Amino acid sequence: MIKFLDNKLFRYLSFFLFLNSAVLPVNSSSALAAWGIKTNGVLELRTKSNTNLKAYFQKANQIYGDRFWVDFPGELKSPRTIKGNGAIKEIRLGKPNKGKTRLVIEFKEETYLKPLNWRMVGLDKNKWIIKLFNPKKSFKMIGEGLVENRKRNVKANQNSNYKKKSNYGYLKLPEVKRNKFSVVIDPGHGGPDPGAIGIGGIRETDVVLEVSKIVKDLLSEKGVNVFLTRKNEIDLDLPPRVSFANNKDADIFVSIHANASRGKRRDINGLETFYYRGWRGRSLAKRIQQQILRVSPGSPDRGVKQGRFYVIKNTRMPAVLVEIGFLTGRLDARRLEKTTHRKRLAYAIAKGILEYLNRVG
Numbered sequence: 139m140i141k142f143l144d145n146k147l148f149r150y151l152s153f154f155l156f157l158n159s160a161v162l163p164v165n166s167s168s169a170l171a172a173w174g175i176k177t178n179g180v181l182e183l184r185t186k187s188n189t190n191l192k193a194y195f196q197k198a199n200q201i202y203g204d205r206f207w208v209d210f211p212g213e214l215k216s217p218r219t220i221k222g223n224g225a226i227k228e229i230r231l232g233k234p235n236k237g238k239t240r241l242v243i244e245f246k247e248e249t250y251l252k253p254l255n256w257r258m259v260g261l262d263k264n265k266w267i268i269k270l271f272n273p274k275k276s277f278k279m280i281g282e283g284l285v286e287n288r289k290r291n292v293k294a295n296q297n298s299n300y301k302k303k304s305n306y307g308y309l310k311l312p313e314v315k316r317n318k319f320s321v322v323i324d325p326g327h328g329g330p331d332p333g334a335i336g337i338g339g340i341r342e343t344d345v346v347l348e349v350s351k352i353v354k355d356l357l358s359e360k361g362v363n364v365f366l367t368r369k370n371e372i373d374l375d376l377p378p379r380v381s382f383a384n385n386k387d388a389d390i391f392v393s394i395h396a397n398a399s400r401g402k403r404r405d406i407n408g409l410e411t412f413y414y415r416g417w418r419g420r421s422l423a424k425r426i427q428q429q430i431l432r433v434s435p436g437s438p439d440r441g442v443k444q445g446r447f448y449v450i451k452n453t454r455m456p457a458v459l460v461e462i463g464f465l466t467g468r469l470d471a472r473r474l475e476k477t478t479h480r481k482r483l484a485y486a487i488a489k490g491i492l493e494y495l496n497r498v499g
């Protein structure tokens with residue numbers, strides 16, 4: 139459907155840098171004294187006082203799952219690997235180069251991490267915490283050494299930090315003025331045209347119709363007037379979709395599709411959003427793309443692009459066409475067949491739309 143582009147498999151994100159006063163001499167032993175990942179998904183670290191920490195996150199690629207790591211000054215004596223459980227595949231302690239210690243936490247696939255919301259909090263001169271994930275199933279604590287500093291009331295401190303953070307609610311949908319906006323959602327294909335057929339016979343028409351209906355419900359709850367170009371498996375050509383949107387005089391038009399790669403390559407996954415022209419269309423596309431990526435960890439960001447698709451070219455309002463993943467891709471297909479993931483995508487699309495309506499109108 140869409141031509142193959144180089145996947146940005148190594149989307150690299152380095153996002154914390156702590157500059158405290160003293161840097162330890164390179165030859166000293168590791169500044170990492172103890173660490174633990176608690177049953178609530180919080181990583182706790184105890185270090186030497188006033189340690190410089192650097193933490194990084196890297197999205198999954200073909201070799202590794204999502205990884206979070208922290209570098210500490212001072213060389214680790216004995217590199218080791220510790221088996222994980224639940225969402226965590228394994229923990230590795232190593233020396234990436236002379237005089238350094240690295241603690242790597244590698245996650246399993248299908249762990250929906252939200253690294254953009256992560257905050258490393260220094261509780262003390264020698265203690266750090268960061269909430270990495272919300273365990274879905276029971277997660278057994280992993281760790282080495284004693285992190286807890288019994289002299290201080292660390293618990294109280296920690297709770298207050300997390301209370302603030304929980305308000306971030308990355309899926310919380312923004313409010314917009316009720317009954318002000320109308321949106322046309324266009325589930326691609328339909329009827330005799332199933333669209334892309336993916337692994338195990340999964341059909342684009344079914345996936346995008348379900349996602350579109352959930353988007354409609356979510357937006358309706360926020361007081362947006364939503365119109366679907368189709369509600370079931372009917373044969374619907376492209377021009378009627380466009381005239382439908384133009385006649386409704388909708389504020390925006392969002393066409394929802396799923397991708398297939400040429401040759402049905404299972405290693406091609408990813409999300410992309412197209413607009414035809416104008417900063418409004420681009421802004422809408424960017425917001426949707428950003429949100430769908432957040433619920434699709436490990437799936438490559440194929441970007442926001444200009445595309446000359448009929449439905450976005452001929453509609454008169456800001457219009458985008460979103461490709462929510464490759465039905466032919468191993469990673470995406472396995473997710474797209476599940477209603478839970480379709481709901482997440484619908485939430486993400488609704489959030490992008492509401493953000494746009496909120497800011498741009």
Ligand SMILES: [Zn+2]
Pocket residue numbers: 326327333334342395396
């Ligand atoms: Zn399609």
